[in-house]
Amino acid sequence: MQHVVTRPTPPFSSADGRLTVHQVPAWVDNLIWLIVCNETGETAVVDGPEAGPVLDYCAAHGLRLTTILNTHTHGDHIGINHDLQRRGKLEGLVVVGPSRRAADVPGLTRGVDDGDTARVGAVEGRVMLTEGHIDGHVSYVFGDLLLCGDTLFAGGCGRLFDGPPAKMHDSLRRLAALPEPTRVCCAHEYTQDNLRFAWSLEPGNEALAERIRDAWALRAEGGCTVPSTIGLERATNPFLRGNAPELLASLRAAVPGVPLDEPVEVFAATRRLKDLGDYKQRGDEGLPLS
Numbered sequence: 001m002q003h004v005v006t007r008p009t010p011p012f013s014s015a016d017g018r019l020t021v022h023q024v025p026a027w028v029d030n031l032i033w034l035i036v037c038n039e040t041g042e043t044a045v046v047d048g049p050e051a052g053p054v055l056d057y058c059a060a061h062g063l064r065l066t067t068i069l070n071t072h073t074h075g076d077h078i079g080i081n082h083d084l085q086r087r088g089k090l091e092g093l094v095v096v097g098p099s100r101r102a103a104d105v106p107g108l109t110r111g112v113d114d115g116d117t118a119r120v121g122a123v124e125g126r127v128m129l130t131e132g133h134i135d136g137h138v139s140y141v142f143g144d145l146l147l148c149g150d151t152l153f154a155g156g157c158g159r160l161f162d163g164p165p166a167k168m169h170d171s172l173r174r175l176a177a178l179p180e181p182t183r184v185c186c187a188h189e190y191t192q193d194n195l196r197f198a199w200s201l202e203p204g205n206e207a208l209a210e211r212i213r214d215a216w217a218l219r220a221e222g223g224c225t226v227p228s229t230i231g232l233e234r235a236t237n238p239f240l241r242g243n244a245p246e247l248l249a250s251l252r253a254a255v256p257g258v259p260l261d262e263p264v265e266v267f268a269a270t271r272r273l274k275d276l277g278d279y280k281q282r283g284d285e286g287l288p289l290s
């Protein structure tokens, strides 16, 4: 099956110019990220379902893969570790991943947890524990680059496989506190589905309307909506907008009787409503596309 993205986001630099980021689509909607240290040429890959597209991309662009940064242990994120192992190419790589799930990360050489550091060549980043989607999930922050796996998505957030909602709520709250220009490099192109749900809750949000128009135009040409920014997420992502009056009113109408007094209750109700998927029946009907 063809990838939903046929025109990947072109390579871009971190704000300080020390890193170059490349996007490699894989499977149907996975987004693999390659981070190159411009000083040493060392290259880290962040997750991936398989190795083929990454090895091809590195060969075509003269990149030297030295490091894997794993965010979590779902098969479409550590599949690349297994695949490299099968090909005899895992040995010698630095493999950084969640220490809380160390046994499940093939080839792990360095387990990390909240507050630890991680390196790509000469550039040091930091690790945030961002659980909620699955236990042990970590995110990596290199300056204005956030590699957040399946925690925060463009316009949405990951499903709560391990939960409880309080874990994801806390993770998202801390990610949302990063500086607004921070680039959100998540692991899937799910944005249109996420924004359809967002619009079902906040049809009066002008920033959301503009984002929907931008995303639909980009996707119509096979482009990728990722990365977004923390600023855009704060303005439009329903899972970061528990204080928005229109969103709260929509929730109250959609899930009458469910307690919405605490921020974590609002988050849990929002996540549950999205999982129910009723908004999908409307398709693009009612979206502010013109």
Ligand SMILES: [Zn+2]
Pocket (backbone or CB within 6 Å): 072, 074, 077, 133, 134, 150
């Ligand atoms: Zn996952």
